[in-house]
Amino acid sequence: MSQAITVTALYAPASRPELLPKALASGADAVLVDLEDAVLATHKDTARANAMALLDDLPARPGVQVRVNHPRGRFGPSDLWTLGTHPAMRAGRVGLRLPKVAGPDDVDLALDMLNVDTPPRVHCLLESAAGIENADRIAAHPAVAGLALGEADLATELGLRGEDSYAWVRSRIVIAAAAAGLPAPAMAVYTDLADPEGLAASCAKGRALGMFGRSALHPLQLPVIAAAFRPDQRELSRAHEVVEAAAGAEADGSGAIALPDGRFIDAPMVAAARRTIQLAARLA
Structure with a gap:
């Protein structure tokens, strides 16, 4: 599927291997195999092994990304060193989702640890003031295929409250992505699974700012997101x-x-x- 019309992306925690095939069959345009926030510290090694097993049997479909832990953290180096040994990653069939990117040097470090001949498509999550300030430099990195926000961490650092408080940072990365020739950034997850009306309204606000598509935490959110970004x-x-x-x-x-x-x-x-x-x- 063309990245230009990727609308829905579904997170699946690698610590729960029974969810990974379901995510692949969910109809989401992209599946985000998560080794980071959705995985407890005590389960990191198991999650990494599950992700490698999934890549062993990965069907021939585009849009699979693995979200690793940050390369400067406790678990990120092992994630990257291990993934770099897998043929699917070495062949470029799997994308890399890199959290908490503060500058292009974080991308360079991750690729050094991955140690593959052909860099994968790197999707950068900007989750700090430093990341937002460096959005244009991150977007210009030759391995970067897309930008997105990590709004929960941003809200904590910047003291943001309410949907409208994200307008400026959303616009900032929309401009950075466009200037670098990247697709419009997708929106961050909407954490209230019991509020589809709120999800739809939030998507409308992001779409008005130039964002396109959204990550989801549950398959039930996928049709709401697709409808919100469907042309009327x-x-x-x-x-x-x-x-x-x-x-x-x-x-x-x-x-x-x-x-x-x-x-x-x-x-x-x-x-x-x-x-x-x-x-x-x-x-x-």
């Missing part, structure tokens, strides 16, 4: 109108593209309209 009928109609106007301009050789109401559109708007149509078809 008005957006889809507008996209078709733009694409049809562009096709007409190409056919008559005019080069100028105008909608029936007289508004002019340009090439980036046409490209965005085509992406909207593609996304709506996939999420239909």
